Amino acid sequence: MNLLNTFFNIPILIETFPLLLSGLLVTLEIGITSIIVGLVGGLFLALVRLYGAGPVPFLAKIYIDIFRSIPLLVLLIVVYYALPFVGIRFSPFVSAVVALTLVSSAYTAEIFRAGIEAIPHGQFEASQALGLSSRHMMIDVILPQAIKIVIPPLTNNCINVLKDTALASVVAMPDLLKQATQAQALSANPTPLIGAALIYVALLWPLVSIVARLEKRFGGEKRA
Amino acid sequence: MRPLIQITNLKKAYGIFTVLHGIDLDIDEGEVVCVIGPSGSGKSTLIRCINRLEAFSSDSSIVVDGVTVGPGKALAKVRAEVGMVFQSFNLFPHLTVLKNVMLAPMRVRGTKSADAERKARELLARVGIAEQAEKYPGKLSGGQQQRVAIARALAMEPKVMLFDEPTSSLDPEMVGEVLDVMKRLAGTGVTMIVVTHEMGFARQVADRVIFMDGGRIIEQGTPGEIFDNPKEERTRGFLRAVLNH
Numbered sequence A: 001m002n003l004l005n006t007f008f009n010i011p012i013l014i015e016t017f018p019l020l021l022s023g024l025l026v027t028l029e030i031g032i033t034s035i036i037v038g039l040v041g042g043l044f045l046a047l048v049r050l051y052g053a054g055p056v057p058f059l060a061k062i063y064i065d066i067f068r069s070i071p072l073l074v075l076l077i078v079v080y081y082a083l084p085f086v087g088i089r090f091s092p093f094v095s096a097v098v099a100l101t102l103v104s105s106a107y108t109a110e111i112f113r114a115g116i117e118a119i120p121h122g123q124f125e126a127s128q129a130l131g132l133s134s135r136h137m138m139i140d141v142i143l144p145q146a147i148k149i150v151i152p153p154l155t156n157n158c159i160n161v162l163k164d165t166a167l168a169s170v171v172a173m174p175d176l177l178k179q180a181t182q183a184q185a186l187s188a189n190p191t192p193l194i195g196a197a198l199i200y201v202a203l204l205w206p207l208v209s210i211v212a213r214l215e216k217r218f219g220g221e222k223r224a
Numbered sequence B: 001m002r003p004l005i006q007i008t009n010l011k012k013a014y015g016i017f018t019v020l021h022g023i024d025l026d027i028d029e030g031e032v033v034c035v036i037g038p039s040g041s042g043k044s045t046l047i048r049c050i051n052r053l054e055a056f057s058s059d060s061s062i063v064v065d066g067v068t069v070g071p072g073k074a075l076a077k078v079r080a081e082v083g084m085v086f087q088s089f090n091l092f093p094h095l096t097v098l099k100n101v102m103l104a105p106m107r108v109r110g111t112k113s114a115d116a117e118r119k120a121r122e123l124l125a126r127v128g129i130a131e132q133a134e135k136y137p138g139k140l141s142g143g144q145q146q147r148v149a150i151a152r153a154l155a156m157e158p159k160v161m162l163f164d165e166p167t168s169s170l171d172p173e174m175v176g177e178v179l180d181v182m183k184r185l186a187g188t189g190v191t192m193i194v195v196t197h198e199m200g201f202a203r204q205v206a207d208r209v210i211f212m213d214g215g216r217i218i219e220q221g222t223p224g225e226i227f228d229n230p231k232e233e234r235t236r237g238f239l240r241a242v243l244n245h
């Protein structure tokens, strides 16, 4: 009973729930923005890495390797606390989105590249022989086939981005985790933290089970 | 009259390995040319240079209907005028048969959807697969897929059709239906270059047969000259090997 009162105190949960929900909203804002920008950036990076001219593919590879190597927390702290020293000052929201997007686009680029490379060479040749431009070849022939291959790993990447939004709390972003710790301090009770954990699980569990099903159907590759 | 295709000193190498040793070849409008020769002799490479699926040496020249085949802007124009049928069909698996045939005219020529569809249905009827128009390629037999691939190439109304062993990956019972379509096509006056191991087809349909070996044209002539009276020992050896097979 005491345990329940400590860790799952219903009145406290009800009291702090609006705060947690406002945090969830911020988490979703950061997460969804980063996912969308990361998708666009990742597709762009994949295309220039595969088909860019001159040094462009090499530069894209360097970018991708760097942002897959750097710990997100380190990157976030650099963006928020170090960049101001050179006069670049981002709000907590922008800092979080920038850091998440830089990393997400690197992973997404590799996912798209693997998807495009999995398309048989004959599809490219048939498109070229018909006179399709590179743009139409990509839009009408290659990408629609690659999409099926990349959906499971892309969904996986979305899960990772949504999870990683919790790191934004270190730059004072009032996301779900930050609000939960705030509420915990105010009520002197850990229940809001448990509530936040449950909300994360409720948000991501469906995505996790979708990925599992998709991977069974198409076979997919996990983010390392 | 200027030849439709003029190939001059065509050279192609992979690293230090030379695949084509300076080939000269002119092809007239309406001509049906069959290219035969042992595996690895450069037949595919030769026809794949015509629409520049393979890059070739810069001192070589290929001119298709007055347009030089090079790496620049004119290439799109050449490719629109040159249809190609592959050994492995290479249909677009995510599009229906009908959409496979409609895609290039709409995207490359800007044909309206309704016109492209009318044309596509007409072509599918011509190759005998009108009823399969709404299906996906994966549901069709190899012979049917290859006929769709022919219709897809024809939809661009090309000046020349290239065939790279179009029946080599088919089950024997389906070879005939594809060759029949090609025979009818040859009868309509379309310029065709066909790489093939079907000697019966070459003898019956070709205006000219070209025998290649080791990246060179060893001998060429009418089917009668090549099949009944080959002059070169290498041609004789090759024909002996395939006809006894």
Ligand SMILES: Nc1ncnc2c1ncn2[C@@H]1O[C@H](COP(=O)(O)OP(=O)(O)O)[C@@H](O)[C@H]1O
Pocket (backbone or CB within 6 Å): B014, B019, B037, B038, B039, B040, B041, B042, B043, B044, B045, B046
């Ligand atoms: N991408 C490639 N890299 C290296 N060698 C190749 C490549 N493609 C073809 N070749 C070589 O070029 C020669 C001619 O090939 P190909 O034109 O396909 O012959 P054919 O169609 O007459 O069988 C072969 O010896 C083949 O091994």
Ligand SMILES: [Mg+2]
Pocket (backbone or CB within 6 Å): B043, B044, B045, B165
């Ligand atoms: Mg070949």
